[in-house]
Amino acid sequence: MLALYSDRLFMAAVGVYVLAMVLHAAEFAAARSAKPVLVGAGGPDGDGRPVEEARPRGERFARMAVSLTVLGALLHLGSIVTRGVAAERWPLGNMYEFTSAICLAAVVGWLVMLRRSPVTRAVGPFVLLPVVVLLFLAGTVLYAQAAPVVPALQSYWLVIHVTTITISSGLLLVPGVASILFLLRGSGRLGGRLAERLPSSDVLDRLAYRTTIIAFPLFTFAVIAGAIWAEAAWGRFWGWDPKETVAFVSWVIYAAYLHARATAGWRAARAAWINVAGFATVLFNLFFINMVVAGLHSYAGLG
Template identity: 60%
Template sequence: MVVDAQLGQFGDLLFESALGVYVLAMILHAVEHALLRRPARAEESAREPVGAAVGGGSTGAADVNDAPAGAAPPRSRAERFGRMGVSLTVLGFGLHLAMLVVRGFAAQRVPWGNMYEFTAAICLVAVGAWLVVLYRRPELRRLGVFVLLPVIILMFLAGTVLYTQTAPVVPALRSYWLAIHVSAAVIASGILLLAGVSSVLYLLRAAHENTPTRLAWAARLPGADVLDRVAYRATALAFPIWTFAVITGAIWAEAAWGRYWGWDPKETTALVAWIVYACYLHARSTAGWRGRRAAVINVVGFAVMVFNLFFVNLVVTGLHSYAGVG
């Protein structure tokens, strides 16, 4: 298999460009969040139409009644910064997607055969899921800084500690199951990243509502009910995909190693994550377990996913030790 090294280097440049654009977008969202001086309106917990005003709760926005008849109210400074942040996020997503496409052509395989590519793909799915949420609920734009922060951290680690030059995958991964099993794991992990961030923010928002003098900045977050719904719907979408990933992984294991399950560290941790998320969905759908306790379970599931991504892949030795770091 011939590897195009120059095309691979161009993919690395696209990766660095996407990371730089995401950083700028996060800064703009941080400025937007800082300009939101008043607490979020309580009515934002109810679903607003897609065309609703974005960035409600900020000061400096003129009253609709003060605007001329037939004219849109002027945008606040917070909204202008937020919209620029969204535009840069879309640009970064395009560069990010192009990076994986170029990497795939350079290596002549699916572009998630090592930890560098796998982490980059997870971040791409997370940003894509966030943009879908923004399209449906533009008033949630103020969460942009919190969504982009873990994406930037993961991409920075991918581009430094986990970086691997474009190369063919090891023989054990040269299977069509790489495109099926790992793709499902990438999609589920990216969506669950968004769900985990939403649950963390839910806990912070709920803590502010209980002790408003200690976490005053959390008043700028959307209502706890909104964050709870985002986390639940993202997890409900990702869970069957993760289930598919676990099942196809077992099928691949039987084809490669002659057994469906061997309690390998990667398999075991993936099963633990599946159980935790199953408990979350069950708890969240039960009236007595909605709210803080369900959010804590979701955060635990997110922590298990992070543990599975880094510790199991990089520290523990097992049959899934294909990190390709170095």
Template identity: 60%
Template sequence: MPINDTLARYSDLSFETAFAVYLLALVLFVAEFTAVRVRRTTSELVLAAATPSATPSEEPGRIVEPPRREWSDRLGRMGVSVLIVALILHVGSMVLRGLATARFPWGNMYEFVTVTCAIGVFAGLIVLRRPALRVLWTFALIPVLILLFVAGTVLYADAAPVVPALQSFWLPIHVSVVSVSSGVFLVSGVASTLFLLVLRGEKRPQTGWGRLAQRLPDARALDRLAYRTTIFAFPLFGAEVILGAIWAEASWGRFWGWDPKETVSFIAWVIYAAYLHARATAGWRETRAAWINIAGFVATLFNLFIINMVVSGLHSYAGLN
């Protein structure tokens, strides 16, 4: 089927605009992060609880004005609004790419990374909706922008039909599950990284790391965020491995052949399983479990870039020019 070049150009324009709006959202979140009040230490909280409140008693007939919203909160709300606009443009670029090619828009690495980043942003809008966690966008958007920049430059591929091996009804099923799990794992990996940073900062509160950590949510909140997002993505990732095996049997006549892509996917699944086990094991549930979770995300990125771009195998469908 011929490619609609006009829709393809609009798709690229929408992608580039979305990238610029994401950058604007990041600037707003960075401004919010620098303006947010430093989180008080445990000793300060105990002292504040023991000190009587200095708030004057209410008088009959007195009009009490509601407290004004902090400047950091305003910046954060603007950042979320801009982020939603960027996500709409982002999704619009994928829809236009699909309409231009008359297929699902995840037939090469450019399209897959684009879809994965969009799902990661959507997942972040859900799990980071609380004001206390909103400051994490400062760090969550950085890997998204890096991945989108790589996708739009190094990985970019012109709109075209997919190779014959991918012309299967399994493509949207298998790749969509991979994209959802990978996008959620991105949020989980960022949360575990910041969890380790906060723990380090709490040990050295007077250092630069310590002052940075005091602007972030407490370590337990970050640990819970990493665990809950992994709990959601892990079964999807396992389903992706199973669905890939079924597709492999239909295409190549075998369920498993220890292809590099299959092998590293299985290794990443084992690492995430080890993280969930460590998270529930005394003595492992803090820093050790967080490092395992980060290792799982690194394995996922290795599987996406190194295996697709460097190692030759049956799954070499990067679509690079």
């Protein structure tokens, strides 16, 4: 029964995220007309009564979209928690659960960054788009029934290693999107009005950098914890298994990005390209390595 509730909460979360994207799109559309509506109370008029101040219609849509994103995150969290209770284990035992948790980490990370820097709100729909796509794949192609995990995963290292790699991978989605938007904005390939609605290139660059410097230490710890788990499970710390190899490549790329971001002459497009490359390797490791390449980490749960 709890597994059924988990699935329904998952579908509800996806639906709310989609609705939030629609409202973000309405925000962009309303910005074109730039016709203000009267909301809120302003200063008193000549009769001593409050005068309503003008605010763009898109502002209302944007606030509703953010509120729905928060609601979606709560439903999403409920789905993951009930899944774990139903399976009587940590809910990160297969690709469906792993992908779902990565998306939640991305959404929560985005909301935290939005809280710290409200000017980045226009990036929201571009963060939600890959989240919705990944959740759709998780709920269809990657879906697995709630069940015990294989013996190799019945370890407390599942909680430590897989949780940290999940959180860091989800957080890295945000700078990946920000860097892509940075490059598109700089190339002039975005429509004029769309580019006007996005934050400036400097804001996008800072968003990518600040999120990466939070995610990178977590990713580093996850790689180290994975090596310790490998020694306990397979008798060696590192064996150049395909997933280990690509994870190491991702780590090197993100280390190069942080170095490039701090180096004069590399802070703009060059650093952004490195960040996008790092995000591409994370996605490659998540899907291609887990689902196509055979290795010691082949626990996708796809039957």
